[in-house]
Amino acid sequence: MRVMKWSVIALAVSAGTSQFAMASAQDDAKGFVEDSTFSINTRALYFSRDKRNNNSGQSRSEETGLGFNGLYQSGFTQGTIGVGVDAIGLLGLKLDSGKGRAGTGLFPTGSDGRSQDDYSKGGAAVKFRLSNTVLKIGDQYTTAPVFASDDSRLLPELPQGVSITSNEIKDLKLEAGHFTSSVAQAQTYKDSITDFPGNHVGLKEANFVGGVYAWTPEFTTSLYYSKVEDYWKKLYANVNWTHALSADQSLAVDFNIYSTKSDGAGLQRAEKDDTTKLDNRAYSLQGAYTYQAHTFTLAYQKVSGDGDYGYGIDGGGTVFLANSIARSDFNAEDEKSWQARYDLNMATFGVPGLSFMTRYVNGSGANTGTTSNGKEWERDIEAKYVIQSGPAKDLSLRVRQATYRSSDGVYYGSSSIDELRLIAQYPLNIL
Template sequence: MRVMKWSMIALAVSAGTSQFAMASAQDDAKGFVEDSTFSINTRLLNFRRDNRNNETGQSYSNETGLGFNGLYQSGFTQGTVGVGVDVIGLLGVKLDSGKGRNGTGLFPEGSDGRSQDQYSKGGGAIKFRLSNTVLKVGDQYTTAPVFASDDSRLLPELPQGISLVSNEIKDLKLEAGHFTSSVAQAQTFKDSILDFPETSRGIKQANFVGGTYGWTPEFTTSLYYSKVEDYWRKYYANVNWTHALGADQSVAVDFNIYDTKSEGAGLQRAYKDDVTKIDNRAFSLQGAYTIGAHTFTLAAQKVTGDGDYAYGIDGGGTVFLANSVARSDFNAEGEKSFKARYDLDMATFGVPGLSFLAAYVTGSGANMATTSNGKEWERDLEAKYVIQSGPAKDLSLRIRQATYRSSDGVYYGSSSIDELRLIAQYPLNIL
């Protein structure tokens, strides 16, 4: 699941109108060591899930873990083509669990069904830079809307492959990727993201190309294409517009659409008992109005055609749709859904770093194995505080609560789910 935020919807492109080439970033390279950075992000997570009326499986999970995400990024050597490396080290430590309380997705599970005490993974990538274009080969995180690694648990997914990102033209970001494996969030080996665990079938290869262009300081568009061998091909488009109405007022509109069609063997994992070929469109339209400390958001989402909007083998974050929230994505075949959300930034009231949100999403018309009009709803509440100064500066404390209900019980094996996540996160920049 992906909790969408406006800062993610407006992708990382500086908006403007000039189309002239930008100054070369490689010309400013100071050296392999001189431009190096090293950071460690520490995350403490308590995850509780109550499947209130699950009659066929475990009804309650409660686990706590501590995750360390270390990232070393060298600078680039000087010269026409700069060379550098990135090194990633990940460690997860179990603090509390137990047989009968596991299954939150925080840890790998052993042959005895218990969560492992600790696990680690990592890797590295070599990178090359020519002007403002970077080629990277190896282990790396991905953020493309058609191939996005997930970071919703203790440790993130870690794909392996080749990526190319070019910013040669002002306001235009182009990127492409070729990936052949990925390490799941709670696993330690490649190709552990499996849509078909019984056959150990992971990624053969996933390829994508696309980009984002800032037409004006307020208006951006994106277009991407991807193909995952033996699964599907996808097109993705995005239109994002923001406009300031005054010193403390603004509006924002965001439109996303995926067009997905089965390719080759047409493999997929669906929520239904039967697996059907995919040929669908999933789109969402979201609008937000901000006045002072308050942001009011409304969104509509629809899936048309055959099959659910499918993702996962191409990254657990590959669902840039407005109604993909904490528990559900509201992405079933034929489903239409609506969202209302309220955000409050307490900085306006003299408490910088403190924020709250409340959201409600309702969906209907889902075509499932047991019904042609499945219904579901979800309510999300969150409070977050980021320390602004002192020795603990940037330490964030967050409480997330989700209440989920569906009419038929086919979603996630339960029609009533309550979740609570307590998260403390501290980013430490060492270099």
């Protein structure tokens, strides 16, 4: 989750500098049909969650599903303003579940507590392009750090709204969005998205604006602002720097910060006091050193002010913080957390496509309402292999295991959680 930022003052300077001018992408338009693409991403997912010492309610969830994500993207018609269409089709199939094992978030759940056998959703967006600026209206995925749709289960979230993305100046990306609804990952209807605590209230309106600028090939920055009606206003900033020390060594530094303040009705409030509105800062700083096949990463994260860092109603992926990992985000009020991570790329040893990762995050000082010094830790282990050639080229196989513990069980309803995910994913490009 590395993005870049931009300042309005620097934009004004750049706009007056001729060297930043770019060729028009619309001038190269080949046509609505000629530039069309169609792909289907197939994902098989086994998900197991064991709340080891949960004495109330269901202690174990275990389900398997198969998801299909079809995306058609037309080209743009020729002329000064190009017109095109994007269409999305999503289908989820239940392969294994049970009334006592539902609740993984892979499928919609009925009133009887059972997961549905199948579910589908989809939509389309019309798009317009002028020079290097694209306006899109309708159903679309989002990746902005203040409004990012989530794709961590079988099928992704699908927001509805208007977005505009401009790349008129070299190395500068500007974007803005206006969204009024979203379909949750395991739902089929609009306004099914929930906020982080899981309250179902529906998205009324979310607006954002921001940009990404690459000052050099090694140094990038970004700045974003958003407002979610009756929830909050957010300001996000990022600085990212990478530097090659030699042919097989490099350094990377990444800094992220959110400033969140309640807005309007302030529907999400500080967890320790349901009358206190949010007014907090959450930041993370991480550094990584890569030597040949090995990458070593250290990170620190801190939340200060009133309330947890809140997200969810503005997209389940809107948490671009270093210690937001498989199970926990380490985002409680006043919480401090640090991370140690190790990655191994086996291509250096003659096995391209095979990689391993392990990390450990420890958090303390969390104000949760029941304690002022909540503690939690998580250890993740992952192995992944991507087939490099042949009929199954690009098929990826991944194993993800997470072990989570907290001091008082206030997180996720249990102080001990073990998770296992087995993921097979195959992208097929038809056009």
